[in-house]
Amino acid sequence: MADQQGTDGMTITLNGRQTAVSGHDSLPLLHVLREVLGLKGTRFGCGQGTCGACTVIVDGKAVTSCDLPLEAVRGKRIETVECLTAAGATHPLAEAVLACQAAQCGYCLPGILMAAKALLDREPDAPDARIREALDDNLCRCGAHLRILRAVRLASETMTAAKDR
Amino acid sequence: MSALSIPLPLKAAPEISDWIRFGPGRTVEMLTGRVELGQGNLTALAQMAADELGLAPGDIVITSGNTERTPNEGYTAGSMSVSMGGMALRFAASAARVLILREASLKLNADYRCLSVRDGSILEEGRQTDLDLWDLAAGLDFAVPVMGYAAPLGPDRHTLSSHVLPRRDLPDRIFGTPFIHDFAPDGMVHGRILHPPALGAVLRSLDLTALAARPGVIDVFRDGSVVGILAESFAEVTSATGWAAIRAEWSVPDFPQDGSLRELLASAAGAETVVHETGEVPAEDADAVEVTASRAYLSHGSIGPSAAMAVWRDGRLKIWSHSQGVFQLRNAVARVIGLDIEDVSIEHAPGAGCYGHNGADDAAFDAALLARHATGKPVKVIWSRLDEFRVAPLGAAMMTSARAHLDETGTLTSAAVLVTSPPHANRPDMAGAPNLVTATRLANPIPLARSADLPLPQGGADRNAVPAYTIPNLRVAKKLVHDLPYRTSSLRGLGAHLNIFAIEMLMEKCAAATGEDPAAFRLRHIEDPRARAVIETAMSEGRALREDLEPGTEGCGLGFGRYKNAGAYAAVLARVKVDEGVSVSHVHAVVDSGEVVNRDGALNQIEGGILQAMSWTLKEEVKLAGPLVATETWLDYPILKFSEVPEVSVSLIDRPDMPPLGCAEAMQGPVAAAIGSALFNALGIQVCELPLTRDRIMAAALA
Numbered sequence: 001m002a003d004q005q006g007t008d009g010m011t012i013t014l015n016g017r018q019t020a021v022s023g024h025d026s027l028p029l030l031h032v033l034r035e036v037l038g039l040k041g042t043r044f045g046c047g048q049g050t051c052g053a054c055t056v057i058v059d060g061k062a063v064t065s066c067d068l069p070l071e072a073v074r075g076k077r078i079e080t081v082e083c084l085t086a087a088g089a090t091h092p093l094a095e096a097v098l099a100c101q102a103a104q105c106g107y108c109l110p111g112i113l114m115a116a117k118a119l120l121d122r123e124p125d126a127p128d129a130r131i132r133e134a135l136d137d138n139l140c141r142c143g144a145h146l147r148i149l150r151a152v153r154l155a156s157e158t159m160t161a162a163k164d165r
Numbered sequence: 166m167s168a169l170s171i172p173l174p175l176k177a178a179p180e181i182s183d184w185i186r187f188g189p190g191r192t193v194e195m196l197t198g199r200v201e202l203g204q205g206n207l208t209a210l211a212q213m214a215a216d217e218l219g220l221a222p223g224d225i226v227i228t229s230g231n232t233e234r235t236p237n238e239g240y241t242a243g244s245m246s247v248s249m250g251g252m253a254l255r256f257a258a259s260a261a262r263v264l265i266l267r268e269a270s271l272k273l274n275a276d277y278r279c280l281s282v283r284d285g286s287i288l289e290e291g292r293q294t295d296l297d298l299w300d301l302a303a304g305l306d307f308a309v310p311v312m313g314y315a316a317p318l319g320p321d322r323h324t325l326s327s328h329v330l331p332r333r334d335l336p337d338r339i340f341g342t343p344f345i346h347d348f349a350p351d352g353m354v355h356g357r358i359l360h361p362p363a364l365g366a367v368l369r370s371l372d373l374t375a376l377a378a379r380p381g382v383i384d385v386f387r388d389g390s391v392v393g394i395l396a397e398s399f400a401e402v403t404s405a406t407g408w409a410a411i412r413a414e415w416s417v418p419d420f421p422q423d424g425s426l427r428e429l430l431a432s433a434a435g436a437e438t439v440v441h442e443t444g445e446v447p448a449e450d451a452d453a454v455e456v457t458a459s460r461a462y463l464s465h466g467s468i469g470p471s472a473a474m475a476v477w478r479d480g481r482l483k484i485w486s487h488s489q490g491v492f493q494l495r496n497a498v499a500r501v502i503g504l505d506i507e508d509v510s511i512e513h514a515p516g517a518g519c520y521g522h523n524g525a526d527d528a529a530f531d532a533a534l535l536a537r538h539a540t541g542k543p544v545k546v547i548w549s550r551l552d553e554f555r556v557a558p559l560g561a562a563m564m565t566s567a568r569a570h571l572d573e574t575g576t577l578t579s580a581a582v583l584v585t586s587p588p589h590a591n592r593p594d595m596a597g598a599p600n601l602v603t604a605t606r607l608a609n610p611i612p613l614a615r616s617a618d619l620p621l622p623q624g625g626a627d628r629n630a631v632p633a634y635t636i637p638n639l640r641v642a643k644k645l646v647h648d649l650p651y652r653t654s655s656l657r658g659l660g661a662h663l664n665i666f667a668i669e670m671l672m673e674k675c676a677a678a679t680g681e682d683p684a685a686f687r688l689r690h691i692e693d694p695r696a697r698a699v700i701e702t703a704m705s706e707g708r709a710l711r712e713d714l715e716p717g718t719e720g721c722g723l724g725f726g727r728y729k730n731a732g733a734y735a736a737v738l739a740r741v742k743v744d745e746g747v748s749v750s751h752v753h754a755v756v757d758s759g760e761v762v763n764r765d766g767a768l769n770q771i772e773g774g775i776l777q778a779m780s781w782t783l784k785e786e787v788k789l790a791g792p793l794v795a796t797e798t799w800l801d802y803p804i805l806k807f808s809e810v811p812e813v814s815v816s817l818i819d820r821p822d823m824p825p826l827g828c829a830e831a832m833q834g835p836v837a838a839a840i841g842s843a844l845f846n847a848l849g850i851q852v853c854e855l856p857l858t859r860d861r862i863m864a865a866a867l868a
Contacts, residue, residue: 031400040342045468046550047403050799053468085340097339101331101765104773105203105518106338107469113339135807139799141468142203142518143776145810147769 010074014039015083025071030054032070033080041081041110045139052138055111056080062118062134064111079117081110092158093117093151102151104142112138116152124159131156171312172252174198178236179310181264184257185214187302191285192226193218195258198238199250200230200489202519204829205332205766206246212325212762213251217258217318218298219282222330230491230513240490240592242521242655243623244732244827247762251825253311260314265301272296320760320821329765334515343515345472345485346547353474354383355402356535356544358603359392359409360556363792364613364650366415368392368606379405386538389608390415393535395544403549420650420792427459427854430564434585434644440621441631444638446579447570454675455568458667460855461786462794463560463656464802469517470553471524475532476543482509482536486529487516493592494526497599498533501611520777522654524548524557526593530601554802555794556602559787560656561587561646563626565667569636575679577690579638582668586626587646588616589659602652613652618645619659623729629661629834632668633727634690650792657774658728658833662781663855665726665834666841670853673722673842683842684723693727695734698818699755700725703736706816707753710740714847718743722842724835733758733831737775739839740811743847746859747783749811749840756815756831759823767828771815774832780805782837784856 010021014037023032028047033039033056042065045053049067056065057079084091093113096102103109112135119126119134126134131152140148178184178198186194195214201207211225228234230241238250262282269287270277279290287296337343361368368390376394377385381401386393392409396402422429474485482504488494491511499506516525532546548556563586570579591614593600598614605612619625627643676686684704688697703723711721721740727733734757740750752775761767784803788795796802837855844862845851852865 027400031398035398035400040347041340043344043469044346044399044547045470046799048550048798050550051468081340094340098331098336101335101769103203103335103339104205104769105468105516106335107203107344107467107517109339132807132810138807139468139804140807141466141520141777141804143773143780143805144769145776145805145807146772146813149807149810 010070012073012075013077015079015086021070023070026069028066029056029068029070029073030065033065039080039082043107043110052115053108053111055114055138057114057118060118060121062115079114081113084113084117091117092155093120096151096154096158100147100151100154102147103144108138108140112140112148116155120156120159124156124163126156128153172256173249174236174238174253175256175311179312180308181257181260181311182307183236184254184311185261185307187299191299192224193220194226194228195254196228196235197250197254198230198236199246200241200491200513201334201515202241202489203338203517204770205763207334208330208332209247209763209766210251210254211333212330213255214258216323216325217255218262220285222325224285232491232495232511237492240493242489244728244829244831246827247825248827251762255317256315257311259317260311261307263314263316264305264307265298268301268305269296330763332766338515344469345474345487345514345516345545346469348474348485348545350543353543353545354395354397354539355399356393356395356532356539356546357402357406358531358534359394359406359413360552361390361415361606362555363417364652366390366417369414369416371409371413376405376409379408381405384538389610390606391534391603393538395535395539399547417792418650422789422791426461426562427564429649430562430585430646433646433649435647437583437642437644439640439642440627441639441641444579446581446638446640449568453568453570454671454678455566456667456670456674456851456853457564457566458663458670458853458855459564460562460663462562462651462789463781463785464554464787464796465520465523465557465560465656466802466804467517467519467523467553470548470550471528471557472516472545472547473525473529473532474543474545475529475536476541477536477539478541480508482533484509484511484529484533485514486511487514487519487525488529489519489522489525490592493594494529497526497593497601498530501530501599501601501604502533521560521656522558522592524553527556527602531603534603550799551797554787554796558591558652558654561589561626561653563660563663565630565663567667567671569671569675571675571679575681577634577636577675580632580636580671582630582632582641584626584630584643584660584664585646586643586660587649587653588618589625589653589655590619591616591654615647622731624660626660628659628664628729629726630664631730633696633730634672634687635692636690651789651794657777658830661726661728661830662778662833662837665724666837666855667853669724669838670841670851673845674851687723687725695757696725696727699734699736699757702816702818703738703753703755706755707738710738710751710753718847720843720845720847722839722844722846724838724842726834726838728831733826733828735831735835737832737835737839739836739843741840741843741847743844743862747840747844747857747862748809749779751812752836752839753814754832755818756828757818757820758828758831759826760821761817761819762825764817767817768815770829771832772813774829775813775836776805776810778833778836779840781833782840782855782857786856
C-alpha cells in the first residue's frame with residue numbers, strides 16, 4: 001500500500017496469538033484483518049458501523065471493526081470468527097449454528113456469532129431476552145433470526161453444561 | 166407421476182448431457198442454470214437428481230449458472246428453482262438411469278424391471294451385481310432427448326426427497342470465504358465506478374488529475390458521465406471514490422415533488438389497462454365496500470453490498486457475478502461493450518442474500534468497464550452501502566384500490582381491483598435493453614428500457630391482483646407509472662405483497678360489513694380444497710393466537726394468498742399489540758407447496774419470508790427528496806431487529822404426490838395481510854398505507 005504512515009511495531013493478540021501488524025493508524029481494523037492479515041471471515045457490510053456484519057470481539061466486548069481505527073486496538077485482545085473453528089477446538093456456537101441450519105445467505109453470521117460469543121463468554125446461561133439484546137445491533141436480511149436465536153440458545157446450553165461439569 | 170408434462174427448461178436444453186454428466190471418478194456432475202442465492206435451492210436440486218440416480222447427495226457435483234457450461238434457464242427467480250429447474254433435473258437424471266439400466270439389462274441378460282441402482286451400483290432383484298453407473302455410462306451416448314427416456318420415480322421411491330438434508334453450502338458461507346467479496350487472485354486490483362446522486366445526472370466537473378494522485382490510485386478514466394477508479398487496495402479505492410464523490414459536480418434533472426407518495430403515483434400513472442375481466446362490474450356507487458392500499462419504495466437491503474470481479478484477456482471478458490441471470494447479463498454486457506456474446510463468459514459466484522434484481526448485474530458491468538482499463542489484471546468491485554440504497558433498483562412503490570359489492574345474503578357479487586405502480590421488471594436484457602445503470606451515462610449512452618412490466622398469469626405489478634375468491638363479476642386493471650426518477654425492478658413477490666394485502670383488507674372490510682367471522686367469510690367465497698385446507702388448518706392450529714386478547718390494544722388477524730394464483734397456498738395468523746407502534750407477538754403459518762423436497766429448506770424459506778414480510782410491512786420505506794433517493798444508510802432504513810422477532814410457528818401440508826410449487830415468495834402478501842387484519846381486529850380501524858408505522862396508525866385513527 002502506498003503512502004502510509006506505519007504503526008511501527010504494533011502488536012495485537014489475535015485469536016490468542018501475538019500478532020505484529022502494520023498499516024496506517026486510521027486504517028479500519030476490518031481492512032487490516034481482511035486485506036493485510038488475510039483473515040476474511042469477518043465481513044464488510046456497510047463500512048459505517050450500522051449493520052454488524054464486521055463485528056469482532058475486542059477485550060471481551062463485541063464491536064464493529066469497519067469503523068474502528070487500527071490505532072484503537074494497539075495491544076488489545078481481538079477475537080474473530082476464525083476462533084470458532086480453530087483446529088481441534090470447534091466452539092459450541094459453530095456446532096450449534098450448523099446443527100440448527102441457522103442461516104440463509106450466511107453473510108451476516110460471522111458478526112452475529114461474535115456478538116453472541118461476547119455475551120456467552122460473560123454470561124453462558126444468558127436468558128433469551130439478553131441474547132436478543134446482545135444481537136440487536138446486528139442485521140440479518142434473510143430472516144434467519146429465529147434459527148439464529150435457537151442456535152445461540154443451544155450453544156448456551158452446551159456451554160452451561162460444560163461449566164457445571 | 167402419470168402423465169408427464171415437460172418441465173419448461175427442457176425445451177431450451179433437451180438432452181440428458183445438457184444436465185447430467187458422469188465422472189470424474191465416482192461422481193456425477195449436475196449442470197443447472199439455477200444459481201444459489203443463499204436459499205439452499207441447489208441442495209434441494211442435488212437431492213432430486215441423486216434420488217433418480219440412486220446416489221448419495223454427496224456424489225453429486227454441482228455446476229451452476231455458468232455461460233460456458235450450464236443450460237440457460239433464464240433468471241433464478243419467482244420461486245421456480247425446484248418446480249422448474251428441479252423438475253428438469255429430475256427428468257434428466259431419470260432418463261440417464263433408464264438408459265443405463267437398459268444397457269445393464271443387456272449386459273446381465275436380466276429383466277429391466279428387476280434392476281435398480283443403489284449407491285451407484287446396479288442391483289438385480291436387490292442383489293449386488295458387478296456393474297455400476299460409471300462403467301455403463303462410459304459406453305453410452307447421453308446426447309439424446311430427455312423426454313425420450315424420462316421416467317421419474319414415484320414419491321414412494323424417493324429416499325432423499327422430502328428428507329431434511331443439511332445445506333451443502335452453509336459451512337463455507339458462515340465460516341469460509343466463498344463470496345466474491347473474498348476473491349483475491351494474483352495481481353487483482355480494486356475498482357469502483359463513481360455513481361451519481363440521481364438517475365439521469367450529468368457530470369459537470371471533476372479534477373481527474375487530482376483524483377489520479379490520491380493514495381494507491383493506479384488509474385482513472387472518464388467516459389461521458391462515467392468515472393472509473395482503479396486502486397491497489399479496497400481501503401484506497403473506497404477512499405478515492407469518497408474523495409471524488411464530494412468534489413464531483415453533477416447537474417441533476419429537476420423533479421419537484423411535494424405531495425404524498427400516493428399523489429405522486431397517481432400523477433404519473435399512464436393509461437388503464439384491463440388485465441382480467443369476467444362478467445360486468447357496476448360503476449362506483451355508495452354501496453360499494455372499498456379500500457385503497459399503498460406501500461413505499463423498498464430497498465433490497467442485502468447485508469453484503471453488490472460485488473463482481475472481471476478480467477479482460479486476449480479480447481475476451483470473463484466476469485464473476487452474483488447475478489440471478491448470468492446468460493441475460495452476458496447478453497447485456499456484450500451489447501454495451503460491443504463484443505460477441507461468445508467472447509463474454511460469466512460464472513455465478515456467491516454474494517450476500519438476494520431477493521430480486523438488486524445491484525449485482527450493475528456491479529458486474531462496472532467491473533467489466535474497469536477491467537478494460539486494467540491491462541489484463543482482474544478487477545474486483547464492491548459497491549458502497551450508499552450505492553446499494555441509491556443506485557440499485559428499488560422494489561416499486563404501489564397503490565392498489567379494491568372495491569366490492571355484496572348482495573343481501575352478504576355474498577360477493579362483484580369486485581374491481583386497480584393497481585397503480587411503476588414496473589416490477591427491468592432486468593438485464595429485458596425489453597430489448599441492457600438495463601445496466603452505468604451504461605446510461607456513457608458517452609454513447611444506452612437508456613434503461615421503458616418496461617412493459619410482466620403480463621399475467623405470473624404478472625408484475627398485477628401479480629396476485631386477481632382475487633383468488635369466487636366473485637362472479639370481476640374487473641382487474643393496472644396503470645403503469647413511468648417517468649418517475651426512481652429506478653424499479655423485481656423484488657421478492659413483485660406486486661403480490663401489496664395486492665394480496667389490499668384484497669385481504671377488502672375481504673376483512675366486507676366480513677365486517679356483514680358481521681361475519683372473517684375466516685368464515687373467506688371460506689364462503691373459496692372452493693379450492695387446498696385453499697380451504699390451509700385456512701381451516703391455520704384457524705384450528707392457531708387457536709391460541711386468538712385467545713385472551715386485550716380489547717382495544719391486541720388483535721389477531723388472518724391473511725391468505727396463493728402465490729401467483731398458481732403456486733404455494735399460504736394462510737397466516739398474526740397476533741399484534743398496539744402501543745407505541747405495532748408489535749407482532751406470534752405468527753402461525755400453514756403452507757401447502759405441493760411436494761416438499763427438502764423440509765428444512767422449505768421451512769427456512771418460509772420463516773425468512775415471514776420475517777422479511779413483517780419488516781417490509783411494519784418498517785420499510787425508502788425516503789425520497791425531489792429527484793433523489795434520500796435513503797443513504799441503514800439509519801435511514803430500519804429493518805426488523807432481533808428484539809422485534811415474534812414467536813413463529815409453521816405447518817407444512819406435504820403433498821408428495823403433487824408437483825412442487827416453490828415457497829420462497831409465498832409469504833410476502835399473506836403476512837402483510839395477517840398483520841393488517843390483526844390491526845383492524847385490535848383497533849376497529851383499517852390502516853392500509855404501508856409501512857404500518859405509529860404515525861400512520863395515528864393518522865388513520867384521527868381520520
